[in-house]
Amino acid sequence: MTANILIFCAAGMLVTAYLMVGQKALFTTIRLYGVQSLLLGIVATTIAIAESRPELFVTAALTVTLKAILIPWFLMRTVDRIGIHREIEPFLSVPASLLVCLGLTVVGYRVSTGFQEGARGVGHHLIGVALSLLLIGLFLMVTRKKAITQILALLTVENAVFLVALGVTSGMPLIVELGISFDVILAVLVLGVLVRRIVGRFESMDVSRLSKLKG
Amino acid sequence: MNLLLWTLTVPLLTAGIGGLGGPRSFKELTMVGGLALTFGLCLATAGDFLAGSTPVAFGDALRVDGLSALVLVLCGFVGLLSGTYGVGYLRRNERRGLVTPRMRREFYGLIPAYVFAMLFVSVSNNLGVLWIAVELTTLASVFLIAFHDRDTSLEAAWKFLMLGSLGLGFALLGTVLLFAAGQGHLGEGLAALNWTRLVEAAPQMHPFTLRLGVVFALIGYGTKAGLAPMHTWKPDAYREAPSPAVVLMAVGMLNGAVYCILRIHMISKAALGPEFSGGLLLTLGLLSVLIAVPFILIQWNLKRLLAYSSIEHVGIMAVGVGLGAEAGVFGALLHMTYHSLAKPVALFSAGTLAQLHSSSDLDQIGGGTLGRAPVASSLLVLSAVMITGSPPFGLFFSEMTILRAGFSGSHVTATSILLAALVALFCGVAYQVGRIVAGPSPDPAVKAPDPERFDIALATTTVAAVVAVVSAFYLPAPLVALIRAATQVVWGTP
Numbered sequence: 282m283t284a285n286i287l288i289f290c291a292a293g294m295l296v297t298a299y300l301m302v303g304q305k306a307l308f309t310t311i312r313l314y315g316v317q318s319l320l321l322g323i324v325a326t327t328i329a330i331a332e333s334r335p336e337l338f339v340t341a342a343l344t345v346t347l348k349a350i351l352i353p354w355f356l357m358r359t360v361d362r363i364g365i366h367r368e369i370e371p372f373l374s375v376p377a378s379l380l381v382c383l384g385l386t387v388v389g390y391r392v393s394t395g396f397q398e399g400a401r402g403v404g405h406h407l408i409g410v411a412l413s414l415l416l417i418g419l420f421l422m423v424t425r426k427k428a429i430t431q432i433l434a435l436l437t438v439e440n441a442v443f444l445v446a447l448g449v450t451s452g453m454p455l456i457v458e459l460g461i462s463f464d465v466i467l468a469v470l471v472l473g474v475l476v477r478r479i480v481g482r483f484e485s486m487d488v489s490r491l492s493k494l495k496g
Numbered sequence: 497m498n499l500l501l502w503t504l505t506v507p508l509l510t511a512g513i514g515g516l517g518g519p520r521s522f523k524e525l526t527m528v529g530g531l532a533l534t535f536g537l538c539l540a541t542a543g544d545f546l547a548g549s550t551p552v553a554f555g556d557a558l559r560v561d562g563l564s565a566l567v568l569v570l571c572g573f574v575g576l577l578s579g580t581y582g583v584g585y586l587r588r589n590e591r592r593g594l595v596t597p598r599m600r601r602e603f604y605g606l607i608p609a610y611v612f613a614m615l616f617v618s619v620s621n622n623l624g625v626l627w628i629a630v631e632l633t634t635l636a637s638v639f640l641i642a643f644h645d646r647d648t649s650l651e652a653a654w655k656f657l658m659l660g661s662l663g664l665g666f667a668l669l670g671t672v673l674l675f676a677a678g679q680g681h682l683g684e685g686l687a688a689l690n691w692t693r694l695v696e697a698a699p700q701m702h703p704f705t706l707r708l709g710v711v712f713a714l715i716g717y718g719t720k721a722g723l724a725p726m727h728t729w730k731p732d733a734y735r736e737a738p739s740p741a742v743v744l745m746a747v748g749m750l751n752g753a754v755y756c757i758l759r760i761h762m763i764s765k766a767a768l769g770p771e772f773s774g775g776l777l778l779t780l781g782l783l784s785v786l787i788a789v790p791f792i793l794i795q796w797n798l799k800r801l802l803a804y805s806s807i808e809h810v811g812i813m814a815v816g817v818g819l820g821a822e823a824g825v826f827g828a829l830l831h832m833t834y835h836s837l838a839k840p841v842a843l844f845s846a847g848t849l850a851q852l853h854s855s856s857d858l859d860q861i862g863g864g865t866l867g868r869a870p871v872a873s874s875l876l877v878l879s880a881v882m883i884t885g886s887p888p889f890g891l892f893f894s895e896m897t898i899l900r901a902g903f904s905g906s907h908v909t910a911t912s913i914l915l916a917a918l919v920a921l922f923c924g925v926a927y928q929v930g931r932i933v934a935g936p937s938p939d940p941a942v943k944a945p946d947p948e949r950f951d952i953a954l955a956t957t958t959v960a961a962v963v964a965v966v967s968a969f970y971l972p973a974p975l976v977a978l979i980r981a982a983t984q985v986v987w988g989t990p
Contacts, residue, residue: 395704396676415669422662431658438665442672449676449705454686457624461668464631468661471635475642475657479650491651494732 283331284403290320290327291410294444295386298417298437302378307366307429311356314433318348321440324407324447336455343462344443352436352469359473360429363480372424382417389413396449407448414441428476428486432469439465499544500551500558500619503537503568506530507575507612515605520590523604524583530608531579538572538615541565545981546974552621556690559621562981566829567618567755569978570836574747575611577840577960581847582607582740584953588851592946602639603738610636610744617752623671623689626756630667630720633749634660640741641733652732659729663719667756670713674763677705691759698767710764710773714757714780721753723814724784727807731791734803735856739847742799746806746843747836754813754832758986761817770820778818778910784811785917792924798846799856801928805842805883808921809835809891815914816898817986821905826983827897833971833979834890835883837964842879844957848872849932853945858928863935869948873933875961880929882964884922889968 297317304310322345329337360366371378389412396408418437425431446453453461480486510530514523542565544551551560560568586603589595613632620626634657642653675682675689681697682688698706719726734742757777764773788808795801809831816828849865849872850856866873885891895918902911948954 392708395708397702397705419662422658428654435658435661435665438662439668442665442669445669446672446676450672450679453672453675454624454684454688456686457622457628457689460624460628461631464628464635467635468631468657471638472657475638475650475653478642478645479654482645482647482650488654491654493648494651494655494735 315353385416386413411444426489511609535572535576557622563985566978566982571614578740581956614748641737649736652736656729667716673709677701713760717756723780724787731800731803735799774818774820777814781811781814823901831894838882845875862938864937
């Protein structure tokens with residue numbers, strides 16, 4: 282039962298990442314990120330119950346409140362204020378991007394077999410999905426032009442790292458997790474302020490326009 | 497509260513007071529006083545360590561060993577320099593009516609906050625705490641890069657934040673993997689991520705996970721250090737940030753990032769021997785030195801030029817560590833020390849020239865600055881001589897130590913490449929600095945730069961120059977003891 286829930290949630294996270302790659306409406310992309318974080322929270326809760334590790338409940342609660350509710354809300358508010366709702370044509374078309382992501386997933390699963398816990402079973406799926414998610418996040422980051430999408434790509438990478446942590450270690454020390462969560466929320470706030478300033482100056486959040494500095 | 501905690505609290509309080517409000521002279525006094533006190537506390541903490549005790553706080557999460565003490569003292573020193581220069585920097589801009597209340601708040605708040613984050617990095621004994629501290633340095637510096645609110649500064653800040661966060665994501669993954677590799681041998685709770693514990697447990701770690709963790713962590717913290725090919729944020733950030741903040745980046749954050757790299761290297765060395773992470777550092781270091789050569793030769797901007805020089809120096813340190821010899825490590829740490837003393841002079845004098853000409857572009861500054869701004873120009877020439885590693889100054893000795901360690905070891909080819917690149921870099925910097933200092937003066941009718949005044953910023957630069965010159969001939973015995981202790985920490989078998 283536990284194994285099924287874990288695999289289902291991990292697979293769900295991978296699906297949200299694929300949908301993010303195929304999506305151009307910013308609001309939907311943000312919601313997808315929220316769903317992804319919610320699934321991460323469920324993974325943490327499931328492990329907490331199955332291995333009776335109470336400190337993982339705190340991790341789960343933090344993940345859900347911060348990443349599934351607070352950060353998406355903040356990003357949506359930012360998008361609303363700016364009034365730009367759609368991603369422009371990415372550097373790579375959607376079908377081609379999806380194909381690349383498929384390749385990245387294969388790579389992620391292949392690397393995961395090197396881990397002690399990744400040789401088989403649930404750990405294999407968690408680590409495999411986490412590494413694929415990491416690669417897809419990096420891919421999103423280099424192919425998208427909108428500032429908000431780049432932030433979401435960064436946050437996806439961060440979710441992937443948390444999933445690796447759950448897959449290979451069943452959680453980092455609690456105080457470290459608290460510190461990391463604090464830093465992440467701070468980083469998102471800073472990014473939000475910076476996006477607003479960029480939009481104020483360039484009247485666009487197309488970061489491919491930020492290309493004056495060279496050499 | 498113990499001494500170590502005070503060392504961290506004072507800059508944080510200074511930041512809080514500076515970020516609030518109040519009259520200008522009060523803010524100036526707070527920043528300089530706060531940072532001077534911080535430097536004093538850093539010295540006292542290092543003195544405690546030299547006297548034989550090991551300052552710790554929060555269990556064992558913060559701990560001062562030789563390496564921490566060295567980085568702590570260097571960071572405290574540049575923090576004070578940057579604070580005093582900063583007062584002069586902002587005054588100059590106030591006179592020209594360029595400063596808004598937002599800028600004032602950000603400046604007096606973020607500079608001490610940045611110093612706090614750097615000191616926090618240098619005393620963390622714990623991989624998790626270290627990551628949090630490094631992220632804090634990133635966040636504290638973003639708005640300093642975006643400070644002037646120009647198109648280009650927003651671009652630089654955005655690129656810095658994206659690349660920096662990505663690097664930190666990698667570093668976090670590396671941390672998680674290192675933690676995973678040692679599971680079962682590390683124990684529970686926060687202490688499981690302590691260096692001391694990780695180094696002890698390293699020989700029993702799962703090799704695949706460990707290797708992957710080391711690679712990710714080195715790439716992640718290498719991004720913060722500005723090792724090629726993750727260096728691309730550096731020239732942009734250096735050009736856009738105000739000079740006092742650039743000094744904190746070029747010395748404080750660079751030292752902090754090298755500190756992180758050394759810690760990861762120590763874990764890897766204990767488990768896999770010095771070749772694995774050493775080889776990686778050697779490659780990245782050489783690449784950094786080589787990449788700096790063409791960009792310095794064709795450079796169009798003075799502050800970007802110094803950014804590439806920074807990339808070169810962090811490359812030299814990485815090569816020194818990567819050589820896998822005790823002399824190499826000692827050379828790298830000596831290099832870090834001398835670089836911390838010489839680089840502020842270069843950045844401060846370049847910053848003064850840039851402020852006088854309202855631009856740091858070489859063709860905007862034009863030639864013949866020696867006539868217009870004699871003090872800043874001569875200090876720039878002096879610092880250029882120092883940072884290119886010319887005798888008789890300190891960086892010459894540290895570079896010679898590294899080269900000698902390389903030629904007497906098994907990395908003769910790599911060392912020869914390093915030597916050739918160093919010669920080319922010397923020529924590049926000399927050519928560019930000569931062009932603006934001597935060179936033909938621009939037509940005075942076209943643009944009149946502000947006249948040079950001997951203010952607090954220039955005075956700070958002069959003091960820094962005196963310290964840097966004296967250090968070449970006389971390095972205080974406690975500082976040498978710290979460098980030796982740090983070498984022992986990195987190289988010595990626990």
